[in-house]
Amino acid sequence: MNKKSLESKWVETIDDQEEFMVRELLRRGNDGKQAFDSAPVFLEIALVVMFKFAMGIDLRENPKRLEKLLRCGKAGIEAFDGIDQHSLIFEWMPKFLRKLIPISLWPDYIKEQSELLDEIIEIMAEVKAESDQVGDESSLISIFENDVENGKMNYWDAIWTMHQLVIAGNDTVSVSLRTFLINLAKHPVEQEKIRDELKEKNFGQKELKDCPRLFAAIYESFRYSPTVSESTPFHTITEDAIVDGIQFKKGDLIRSAIGAMGFHVGKEDPFKFVPDRFLDENGDFRKYDASVPYHLGRRDCPGQILSNIELFHMSKIILKHFELKTNEMGTFQNLEEFENVYSGGKFSDDDHYLPLFKENRVVFVPLEQ
Numbered sequence: 323m324n325k326k327s328l329e330s331k332w333v334e335t336i337d338d339q340e341e342f343m344v345r346e347l348l349r350r351g352n353d354g355k356q357a358f359d360s361a362p363v364f365l366e367i368a369l370v371v372m373f374k375f376a377m378g379i380d381l382r383e384n385p386k387r388l389e390k391l392l393r394c395g396k397a398g399i400e401a402f403d404g405i406d407q408h409s410l411i412f413e414w415m416p417k418f419l420r421k422l423i424p425i426s427l428w429p430d431y432i433k434e435q436s437e438l439l440d441e442i443i444e445i446m447a448e449v450k451a452e453s454d455q456v457g458d459e460s461s462l463i464s465i466f467e468n469d470v471e472n473g474k475m476n477y478w479d480a481i482w483t484m485h486q487l488v489i490a491g492n493d494t495v496s497v498s499l500r501t502f503l504i505n506l507a508k509h510p511v512e513q514e515k516i517r518d519e520l521k522e523k524n525f526g527q528k529e530l531k532d533c534p535r536l537f538a539a540i541y542e543s544f545r546y547s548p549t550v551s552e553s554t555p556f557h558t559i560t561e562d563a564i565v566d567g568i569q570f571k572k573g574d575l576i577r578s579a580i581g582a583m584g585f586h587v588g589k590e591d592p593f594k595f596v597p598d599r600f601l602d603e604n605g606d607f608r609k610y611d612a613s614v615p616y617h618l619g620r621r622d623c624p625g626q627i628l629s630n631i632e633l634f635h636m637s638k639i640i641l642k643h644f645e646l647k648t649n650e651m652g653t654f655q656n657l658e659e660f661e662n663v664y665s666g667g668k669f670s671d672d673d674h675y676l677p678l679f680k681e682n683r684v685v686f687v688p689l690e691q
């Protein structure tokens with residue numbers, strides 16, 4: 323299976339969620355009368371899409387399994403975000419030493435991650451038992467199976483890859499989509515401009531380049547309110563270098579402040595949400611070196627292509643069916659409260675390189691179809 327057909331399979335799997343997404347957003351929002359936090363809806367959809375795409379199974383046919391994967395996936399990302407010295411020492415100690423520590427003293431997150439691994443192993447065994455076609459490449463896992471057969475990867479590589487996809491690929495997407503929709507609700511003129519462009523092709527845009535304004539607004543949302551504000555701390559300088567007068571030595575460990583870099587993108591006021599900064603004079607998407615929501619280098623996000631496509635298509639479905647509003651229904655106390663976005667009080671204003679929205683709820687007002 324080539325890259326292009328994998329991409330179209332990914333799009334197809336996302337588009338299949340349209341009916342569920344619309345129904346669920348109407349239900350949770352009391353048919354557009356109530357604001358609510360939409361991230362849990364998107365988290366479930368992202369997980370269902372990933373398993374359909376990677377394993378060819380529909381998690382909704384097994385609600386218990388779906389609930390377990392959501393719970394363990396959430397615990398995994400929380401453990402990663404909140405990693406402390408004890409967990410790091412535990413992770414990095416040699417295996418023979420770790421074996422001497424009674425399991426009751428292991429960090430709590432290990433339990434959920436073992437549950438998650440067991441579930442993935444079980445699903446893989448079921449998928450393998452059902453697929454008797456040698457050389458079948460209809461899902462990611464069948465490609466992995468073939469690679470294992472051909473000695474390109476081993477069984478545990480395949481299991482851990484699935485584990486990484488669950489941990490790294492769902493929460494990130496659902497939070498990014500929620501943040502994007504909040505930005506659109508706060509900027510109704512920008513929202514309308516995107517919807518107008520999507521309407522021109524009856525919401526049939528297949529690729530990111532078919533609606534650069536939507537893609538630009540997604541990148542502006544990453545910049546203005548980043549989902550991941552820092553790279554992982556596992557990057558090493560490969561040769562001595564001086565950047566802006568600062569000396570870096572080969573072997574130094576570094577970490578990038580992705581959120582802060584975003585405030586050096588474009589000429590417009592960095593504290594304003596301006597999707598146009600990501601469009602060039604021809605209206606095409608414009609890249610910037612300092613805009614790196616997925617970071618860069620050899621350890622950059624391996625899911626970025628899938629993620630951009632997912633955000634694009636899920637936003638398209640939402641903009642087709644709903645108008646996004648903030649306090650229209652009087653749910654928020656006042657606009658000032660809603661506008662008070664930065665960091666939820668965690669950092670002082672001077673340090674607000676991680677602008678987290680204090681209020682995550684949005685009203686999804688259904689549009690006449």
Ligand code: HEM
Pocket residue numbers: 486487490491492494495498549550552553554555615616617618619620621622623624625626628629
């Ligand atoms: C909007 C969504 C996403 C954002 C903003 C995001 C961002 C990032 C960032 C900043 C990193 C750290 C890269 C570095 O330190 O160089 C990362 C790592 C990673 N991401 Fe994503 N990501 C997203 C979605 C996804 C998806 C959908 C997948 C899987 C399908 C995924 C899989 C991973 C994995 C496995 C890593 C670890 C890579 C490594 O350490 O070698 N991510 N992501």
